[in-house]
Amino acid sequence: MLFTDIDILDENLDYQAHQWVGVKDGTIDYIGDAAPENAADYGEVYDGCGRLLMPALYNAHTHLPMTLLRGYAENVPLQEWLNNLVWPFEGKMTPEDNYWATKLALAEMARYGSVSASDMYYATDERVQAVGEAHMKMNVCESVLYFEPKPFVEYPMCEKMERIVKQYHGAQDGRIRVDYNIHAEYTSNPITCTDIGKVAKEAGLPIHIHISETKSEHEECKGRHDGLTPVQYFESIGVFDVPVIAAHCVWVDDKDIEILAKRGATVALNPASNMKLASGFAPVQKLLDAGVNVALGTDGMASNNNHDLFQDMYLMGTIYKGHELDPAIISPKQVIAAATRGGALAQGREDCGLVKVGMKADLTVLDTTGASWCPMTNPEVNIVFSGHGSDVVLTMCDGEVVYRDGVFPGIDLEQVKAEVSARTKRIISEL
Amino acid sequence: MLFTDIDILDENLDYQAHQWVGVKDGTIDYIGDAAPENAADYGEVYDGCGRLLMPALYNAHTHLPMTLLRGYAENVPLQEWLNNLVWPFEGKMTPEDNYWATKLALAEMARYGSVSASDMYYATDERVQAVGEAHMKMNVCESVLYFEPKPFVEYPMCEKMERIVKQYHGAQDGRIRVDYNIHAEYTSNPITCTDIGKVAKEAGLPIHIHISETKSEHEECKGRHDGLTPVQYFESIGVFDVPVIAAHCVWVDDKDIEILAKRGATVALNPASNMKLASGFAPVQKLLDAGVNVALGTDGMASNNNHDLFQDMYLMGTIYKGHELDPAIISPKQVIAAATRGGALAQGREDCGLVKVGMKADLTVLDTTGASWCPMTNPEVNIVFSGHGSDVVLTMCDGEVVYRDGVFPGIDLEQVKAEVSARTKRIISEL
Structure with missing residues (x-):
């Protein structure tokens, strides 16, 4: 995946606007303020407008x-x-x-x-x-x-x-x-x-x-x-x-x-x-x-x-x-x-937790277009105090999407909820 | 608006599943566990499945x-x-x-x-x-x-x-x-x-x-x-x-x-x-x-x-x-x-703040289908500790919708954000 023109928190957790971030083979392989030369080699292109990419x-x-x-x-x-x-x-x-x-x-x-x-x-x-x-x-x-x-x-x-x-x-x-x-x-x-x-x-x-x-x-x-x-x-x-x-x-x-x-x-x-x-x-x-x-x-x-x-x-x-x-x-x-x-x-994961070339692509993308993000005087402050976990629109683990816009590729949420509800009721009835 | 088959917090803040709530002329005019006789007289019918209605x-x-x-x-x-x-x-x-x-x-x-x-x-x-x-x-x-x-x-x-x-x-x-x-x-x-x-x-x-x-x-x-x-x-x-x-x-x-x-x-x-x-x-x-x-x-x-x-x-x-x-x-x-x-x-609003017939229709509807709401062992607890403000899908004030599924009928959010961002920058530049 290639994130285009996206705001990021860099490896020092400093805010950088309008960056390109490339992910290949589960790893971050490009970060720059312009498209990489091999932009066509990436699978999906993700439009980063109104989005902030940070470590998962x-x-x-x-x-x-x-x-x-x-x-x-x-x-x-x-x-x-x-x-x-x-x-x-x-x-x-x-x-x-x-x-x-x-x-x-x-x-x-x-x-x-x-x-x-x-x-x-x-x-x-x-x-x-x-x-x-x-x-x-x-x-x-x-x-x-x-x-x-x-x-x-x-x-x-x-x-x-x-x-x-x-x-x-x-x-x-x-x-x-x-x-x-x-x-x-x-x-x-x-x-x-x-x-x-x-x-x-x-x-x-x-x-x-x-x-x-x-x-x-x-x-x-x-x-x-x-x-x-x-x-x-x-x-x-x-x-x-x-x-x-x-x-x-x-x-x-x-x-x-x-x-x-x-x-x-x-x-x-x-x-x-x-x-x-x-x-x-x-x-x-x-x-x-x-x-x-x-x-x-x-x-x-x-x-x-x-x-x-x-x-x-x-x-x-x-x-x-x-x-x-x-x-x-x-x-x-x-x-x-x-x-x-x-x-x-x-967790002993030295290659995780930073938006930096060579690190595992464990990434969180926030939608920053909501009212709570405005003005964006200090993005780190907005992340901690103004934004919400629910502003997350994409979560990526080792380069694979594990959540995106309400969808969990590896989890059938309706089935899971039905199982959990039934099992909770069973246990409470046994007590 | 008539909310059909919706879970509510009643006037004692007790949870009641599968209720019908009618709103007319800005006021709550019906609450019951079946449709009102005059159900056809309401304007919009709001499907309450997977939703919880509480006071705004x-x-x-x-x-x-x-x-x-x-x-x-x-x-x-x-x-x-x-x-x-x-x-x-x-x-x-x-x-x-x-x-x-x-x-x-x-x-x-x-x-x-x-x-x-x-x-x-x-x-x-x-x-x-x-x-x-x-x-x-x-x-x-x-x-x-x-x-x-x-x-x-x-x-x-x-x-x-x-x-x-x-x-x-x-x-x-x-x-x-x-x-x-x-x-x-x-x-x-x-x-x-x-x-x-x-x-x-x-x-x-x-x-x-x-x-x-x-x-x-x-x-x-x-x-x-x-x-x-x-x-x-x-x-x-x-x-x-x-x-x-x-x-x-x-x-x-x-x-x-x-x-x-x-x-x-x-x-x-x-x-x-x-x-x-x-x-x-x-x-x-x-x-x-x-x-x-x-x-x-x-x-x-x-x-x-x-x-x-x-x-x-x-x-x-x-x-x-x-x-x-x-x-x-x-x-x-x-x-x-x-x-x-x-x-x-x-605020001196005696006729507000409760889901009760005769009160002003100031209402908040929560989407309770998210993972954080499951199991629903104790809905009041889930509202305070598990749910999020972002689970709100509809906010009604005196019977009028002021927010619904990302839309603000009375506010042009993009214009407002642009104005606020520009004005904040101007003020900071003047300091």
Whole structure:
């Protein structure tokens, strides 16, 4: 595809009007302010008038199959939410339920410009199948709770992970990657976690962990581990020897931030979820100042309740200003970087997340002709604060269109919605 | 128009599937679960399949002409924002600039389901003209700063207000109403404000005021007025003898809340603006518990940056939970009520803001076929947390369509955008 005369956010996230962008073999192979010499060699020509092309978004923390729970567990205290509503519901979910819910979530992601998810859940086979059909990307992370203090090899998950890594890491032309999982400090133990750190290091794979999401989790960890916070505790047992995707990090302290920066971890911020579940405000500006790779996630649909990462961008750009009582923190560019390149790096996708020649053609095209985009005094600001995820008119993953003008080439949305609605009703009736 | 087989939010904001809703002479004249006997008497029949009909939204605090400033003054400390950026820009705005910017803002409002604005600004004639052409509603509030301690009659505004009230209050079939204005405590003095309270009381009109938006404003007022907060000070000089639209109320205390409730004031919350300008978090649940009428506003476009009130609904439903660390506060219904009936009441529009026979046909129709609406386990939750303002496919004001499927019957959007873009460039070039 050749995008003609289109506005873009370049590799520095600077706005450049009237550019030509060529995509061949899944890769960006031309960017310039005039048509390439070989313009006739491209397949489709896409008229970029009134459009803005930017990197696609990478959702750095999700539980896609939880989309079945959308609107189910609402406005209740956290423990009631988890114990009485979420866990019983999840207990009734079958692998097929996970498949259909993932498919719906992927449609929603593509609709709002995201191409990839770091997805922590069960039913990896079904999730990988759904992603393949949608021609999108996923860092699959098979979740398990490690309450019993025994070596990782004694958990059936050890063998399962061996199979998952072998079968899926790098599958689908590299669109599938595998992350190891530690659910959280309070649902695991040091013996197993130490082993997982070693196994992941040997495999050269990241570990995706919930870290310091709630104040009580953060404080109770200190009580259990000689005053060590979750970050400090996990570092002490070698878990940070591999890249960690640390989801939430709402309550991390200055020492934690230093460790996260030094160890090249990613903080996957989940502003919508942190507000809706009342977890609190992460120290975002401090994380950015320390050089930590900050990415954005939607978290699961019981706490958001949609996969529109533009909404989380809006939140990232606003709520921390309100909390810190400082309107000058967190720039729009830092927000866009978190949702794009920050997420790609969290997923180990060095060749993704920038509009730059040689990068994978993961692209989002916005319709900027709506009233909210006018005037266009500062396009980056308009992207974060004025535009909407619904302004996305085309989402491309590895050079293939995964959403365009209401159509999902790899997803039969009507069928998926019918399946999800029926399966949600079935589960609720079983409870 | 007759809406057939459409899902609705009824007068209690309860979801009712498969309803018929009839609109005649600008009023809702039928609601039922079957077609009315006189179905053939209606003009157009609107197929409600996959659609949800709810009250239109009423934006309770705006400065519509500031839409010219969208994306202009960003990520800077408040005083720099106001003194170095906003005020100099506003100083260059002509009445015609105000007209075109209002037109653009109205398009944006209609696009996202709002029909009415409580709009505090200058250039009332131009704003009223724009609203009339768009066939929408406005509580116009002509703004002025009263620094000099002299009677209201000695201000030219006194005469001007007499003319504005006479000419515009109740104009356009009641779609235009007039509110008096006190900009804020720190930009006025007790002598003039006392007079304005009396004049407004005589006229039977509300007063629209910025109250306790920032901590410094709140605290400095106490210093100037024997420890009285802005609410307490204004009450002490009789300003609360009329219905007050108190914009922001971020820093109000328990005594203030008692006064606001007792005096039948409206608090126009501006969550987006309060976050972006780092003003802080209003005590929303306390206001609701005290029985204060809470409404929602977008504020001006230098601090939001769009007129999508669904986004402010999302913020109202999430950020105060995060701030109070309590996920059980502020229900989705309370959020929807604030954006609809709460706003209508703030504007003195008793016959607006509910889907109920006899009420004005101010209606918003949402397309609920998108992926984000599935499953529909709890429709009110989906409206607040999953859907988007962009799901609006039809906005109706007094029975007339003001937005439908990308078309604005009363606004030439391309012309308006061209005017706004050119005028913004001109102003910036003059600075």
